Ligand code: CP
């Protein structure tokens with residue numbers, strides 16, 4: 001039987017995503033009440049990180065431990081994968097020892113190739129194209145605070161990067177309208193835009209994108225792997241900074257989300273994360289709860305005793 005993977009939000013139905021978010025909220029409550037819940041005892045998650053991480057590593061590692069299992073951190077510096085062992089061979093071997101694998105990588109094809117040869121679920125912990133685990137936490141945060149996001153308007157301001165692509169998928173799966181304000185030449189990938197059709201609109205003016213929006217989000221102007229473009233991007237993206245004044249143009253109930261890490265004075269004003277409309281810390285915490293719900297869905301519990 002081939003394993004079920006989570007490489008994109010499109011790997012789940014809208015109904016499954018709704019259940020995942022509800023479950024994440026329940027698991028958050030269980031943890032708040034210090035209830036022991038260990039369905040993944042004896043289960044092991046391998047985590048391959050080809051890029052840096054704070055939140056993704058901690059939330060998966062802590063999440064597995066809290067669910068009764070364990071997680072193993074694998075860096076390309078220490079594995080044969082990092083020395084050129086083929087992805088397919090690595091997937092075959094690793095998936096015979098692990099119960100799930102999370103991968104943070106550059107090319108999205110690394111994930112699809114690994115998944116094609118893996119006997120166990122593969123989870124996208126961020127690729128150059130997509131960051132679906134982050135969107136689970138973002139959607140959880142909005143739904144907890146404001147209820148259903150269906151029919152609402154979301155504004156993405158800044159780079160048309162992996163986070164922006166994932167918001168485009170979320171617009172389809174969670175049924176909201178998305179306006180993207182980005183500079184010319186920094187649009188999200190055409191394939192994601194094409195799949196979303198009328199649901200997503202590109203504008204150039206951040207105020208136009210934000211007008212009446214219920215959720216505003218942004219991300220760094222220079223993503224991991226683009227470091228040599230940083231100076232050029234800094235100049236180009238200047239008009240796209242999200243500030244308190246920009247949020248004032250949104251709906252009075254607006255919330256602001258940032259996947260973090262944030263660069264104050266660049267994509268957000270110095271004071272934005274201190275604004276009561278900014279919920280980035282709850283959003284970061286929700287990575288833990290949302291991914292525990294995901295692990296519970298994907299990883300088979302080890303129920304049988306010898
Ligand atoms: N938001 C996010 O994925 O953070 P890390 O890069 O710290 O994992």
Ligand code: NVA
Pocket residue numbers: 126161162163219220222223224259260261
């Ligand atoms: N777009 C950013 C997200 C970091 C969580 C990056 O890819 O570096």
